[in-house]
Amino acid sequence: MLKINRENLKSSHQLTWFIIDFLMLGLIIINLAFIIWDSVYNFIAIQNALAEHLPALQAAYHPIHENFILYDSMFVAVFLTEFFVRWGYALKAKVYDRWYFYPFIHWYDLIGCIPVGSLRFLRVLRVISIVYRLHQYKIIDVTGTGLYRFVNFYYEAFMEELSDRIVAKVLSGVQHELTLGSSLFEKIQNDILYPRREMLSEWISTRVAEAAQEGYIPNRGALRSYLEARVDHALEQNMELSRLKYLPVVGSTIKDTLEDAVGDIVANVIQQILEDLASSSNHGFIEDIVNAFIRGPGASQNKEERNEALIALIIEIIDAIKVQVRVKRWREQLP
Template structure:
């Protein structure tokens, strides 16, 4: 059900134009209904049925059908008069920067006035434009109607399908360009990523620290027990170390001491490494990683080979990111509304 907001209609300074909109909306609907009826009436079979069952309709409408162009021109003259009035008003209030822009922007109003064949149905666009204008100024509310919901759903579905195909096509082209080593990859690397190495390193450093703190700190004790157990198992399976137990008197003691010392050293080193990653001390390490991916331009043969390897890794990284973006684009959100 269409809702009318009489308060906005009374308060708005464009009351006269809204009144004209409603008048033109009624005339357009009447005119299109007449066009559709006349189209079907032109068939002999329809005329025969009407003559047999409702002869009064034939008697009344037959003169209209024979002079349909004349009656349609009456509507056209009203539409053109309204168009000229709005054009003059647009010039007066400087709606557009040039006086002759109005007929080009509202071309469907003019073309729809041509009383020839299917051009008449362009008047439907005029109905849509009037309804849109009334909705824009909150004079009416059509968003709660079933018709609006129906068309809005399929419009969104169509636009999503269309935009998804376009985006995937563009991203696939970008991936091809990057894989072929086009100037696009060099521009991404040297003009976009390389000048932002510090920012990337700072961002990665913060993310690594946060991730390490969230996953490592709560499990610090369990991780130490696990590492010591793994080291003990590895040492017990070591042939050279197992021979120490055969030493007289001190053999078992030395073996046990070594196992405890090695286990403690390994656990301490790994804990220290994770502590560093969980703090701001990881910045230097992350910066070295970023610099390895985004090295400065080099000229040496060995350095060029290293840069090629870094470039290949960076290409793979960009392609994987684009592939994930394409996978996300393929998600059909409109289907969730079914």
């Protein structure tokens, strides 16, 4: 249900224009109803049916139908008068920089006044403009109406379908250019990635440290036990180490000592690596990796390796974006 906010209407500084808007809105609706009725009456079958069942109505309206242009011109005269009054007010208030801007900006108010059958129905644009203006000033709220929800839903669905097809087409074109050896690769590497390698190093370093802290530190005891068990199992499978137990007197002791030492060394090394990754000291290590992958414009590198690796990565990223673009959000709102 469309409601009028009377408080905003009274407190506004354009009360007179809003009253004119309401009057014009009612007049346009009446005019459109008149045009539709006359278009229906134009059929001979309708005239004959009225003459047979409602002869008084047919006799009263037929002269109006024959002079339809005259009666419609009366409405047009009112519409044009209102248009020129608003134009004069815009000139006086200096709403626009040039005096001739108003008719170009408000072209929809003029085009429906052309007395041609196919253009008369464009007067509905004036209805839309008036309703939009009243809604913009919070005099009325059209978002709660069923008609607005219906039109807005299918408008958003249409725009999403259209934009998705355009975006997918553009992305496919980018992929095709990449496979043909486009200079996009060099632009991405030299103009985008290389100048931001420090930022990438910092971001990757932070993410690695967070992942190591969340995944390793709470479970380092279990991880150490697992590593020692795996090392013990590997050493037991080693034939050379197994032969040590056959040494007289000290064979078993040496074997057990070596197993414990190797297991402890491996566990300590891996533990130290993970602790380093979990701390801020990993930044230098990550920065070296990033610099190895992202080289400057003047760095020499194998052309095929340079192209194939990053091009494949970019194409996969674009494929992922295209998959996401194909998701129809408007369908999720369907009951």
